Amino acid sequence: xxxxxxxxxxxxxxxxxxxxxxxxxxxxxxxxxxxxxxxxxxxxxxxxxxxxxxxxxxxxxxxxxxxxxxxxxxxxxxxxxxxxxxxxxxxxxxxxxxxxxxxxxxxxxxxxxxxxxxxxxxxxxxxxxxxxxxxxxxxxxxxxxxxxxxxxxxxxxxxxxxxxxxxxxxxxxxxxxxxxxxxxxxxxxxxxxxxxxxxxxxxxxxxxxxxxxxxxxxxxxxxxxxxxxxxxxxxxxxxxxxxxxxxxxxxxxxxxxxxxxxxxxxxxxxxxxxxxxxxxxxxxxxx
Numbered sequence: 001x002x003x004x005x006x007x008x009x010x011x012x013x014x015x016x017x018x019x020x021x022x023x024x025x026x027x028x029x030x031x032x033x034x035x036x037x038x039x040x041x042x043x044x045x046x047x048x049x050x051x052x053x054x055x056x057x058x059x060x061x062x063x064x065x066x067x068x069x070x071x072x073x074x075x076x077x078x079x080x081x082x083x084x085x086x087x088x089x090x091x092x093x094x095x096x097x098x099x100x101x102x103x104x105x106x107x108x109x110x111x112x113x114x115x116x117x118x119x120x121x122x123x124x125x126x127x128x129x130x131x132x133x134x135x136x137x138x139x140x141x142x143x144x145x146x147x148x149x150x151x152x153x154x155x156x157x158x159x160x161x162x163x164x165x166x167x168x169x170x171x172x173x174x175x176x177x178x179x180x181x182x183x184x185x186x187x188x189x190x191x192x193x194x195x196x197x198x199x200x201x202x203x204x205x206x207x208x209x210x211x212x213x214x215x216x217x218x219x220x221x222x223x224x225x226x227x228x229x230x231x232x233x234x235x236x237x238x239x240x241x242x243x244x245x246x247x248x249x250x251x252x253x254x255x256x257x258x259x260x261x262x263x264x265x266x267x268x269x270x271x272x273x274x275x276x277x278x279x280x281x282x283x284x285x286x287x
Contacts, residue, residue, distance in 0.1 A: 001081065004073040004106035012108070021103060023088030027149030028097065030054040033241040034083040037114060037276035039074050041067075041083070046204045050146065051085065057145035060089050060100050073106055081108045082241055086148065114243060115273040116280055125248035126238050128178070129163035130227045131156045135176040135199045143199045153179040165238060167227060167250065170199040174224045181240050182206040184213075185233035185247075186260045192229075195222035205239040212267040215283045218260060227251070235261045244268045 003015040023029030032051045035042045044067060055062035063069075066085065073083070083106055090101035112119055133156040141147060156166035156179045166179040175194050177183045182203050184193040191213050194200045213220055227250075230236060235258045236247035246261040248254065267283045274282035 001108040001110055002073060002076045002078065003108060004069050004104070006103060006105075007069070009073055009076045015105070015107075017088075017103065017105060018091050020091045020093055021088050022090060022092050022097070023086060023103070023105075023148050025093075026095065027147055027151075028058070029086050029088035029148040030058060030060060031146055031148045031150075032085045034070070034085055035111070035114075035241050036074060036078055036081045036083060036108075037272050039079050040276045041070055041074075042272060042276060043204050043208060044070075046207065047085075050202070050204060051087065054145040054147065055087060057142045058089070058147065059097070060087060061102055063087060063102055063104055066104065069104060069106060073108070078108055080111045080113050082111055083108055088148070111242065114269070115277055116269045117273075118269075120245065121242050122245055125246040126165050127163040127248055128165050128167045128183075128230070128236075128250045129160055130167045130169070130251055131159040133159060133166070133168065135168050135170045137171045138199045143196070144202050146201060150180075162252075163249075167230065169227065172198070172224075173226070174198060175227060175230060176200055178238055181238040181245075182209065183230065183236065183238060184209060185230050185236035186258060187229065187233045190219040190221045191260060192221045192223065192225065192233075194225060198224065203239065203241075205241055208271075209237070209239040209244060209264060209268070211284055212264055212271065213260075216263060216267065218263075234258050237261050237264055243272075 001012050003012050005015050034047050052062045086105045088103045090103050136152050168176045170176045231250045231253050234256050238245045244265045270280045273280035
């Protein structure tokens with residue numbers, strides 16, 4: 001795979017940045033995952049808005065040519081991949097940020113074709129485990145700024161035993177979501193998800209999944225939830241940059257299952273097929 005570093009496409013094995021880059025030293029950078037399907041970035045405008053918001057929160061000038069850099073990388077032969085678009089403050093020593101000279105690095109991780117005739121990158125439904133590590137509170141790092149400092153997610157994943165995703169709580173003990181995923185669950189005939197009032201990241205995958213649910217008339221409720229609410233759910237899914245993954249168990253408890261998880265997965269696949277592969281009817285045709 002190729003990477004895009006400081007305006008150049010380079011083989012991944014040759015990609016380097018200076019050791020004094022502030023993203024490397026302090027996590028002083030913005031990072032946004034973008035899925036490439038059939039050589040096209042899915043929901044690019046939403047991702048661009050997220051990058052711009054994150055840059056604004058960190059007072060890092062947002063480069064205006066990010067789409068051109070993505071297109072340049074895709075043109076080098078990237079057809080199916082998960083991109084990690086990073087905008088660092090640039091080089092500099094010391095915690096006090098000086099004038100920014102942003103550096104852009106786009107890493108690629110290969111993926112198989114997804115969509116209606118493709119396959120997701122996971123082999124089975126997810127298993128969740130509630131962990132002790134808490135989400136960094138919004139008053140410390142704004143929740144709507146996706147930064148390179150992800151040590152809370154790293155420590156949460158390190159706690160896992162016989163599970164493949166962490167269920168992280170905020171400093172009040174309410175469910176925040178997965179380490180790198182948005183949690184949605186079904187209870188009382190509605191699709192529930194933690195609201196953005198807390199330390200919840202407004203991921204593009206989150207908004208896309210909610211839009212797909214609403215397109216089919218699935219009631220959506222955003223609120224505050226305890227881990228027990230998730231364990232008592234009939235169904236749950238994780239919204240990720242790669243798609244919608246069903247959840248099999250929460251803290252070792254099997255979820256009964258139902259029609260909503262497969263419906264959302266099918267709608268997502270149709271959306272990808274329509275937007276990036278030129279087929280199917282897009283459930284968000286008017287969105």
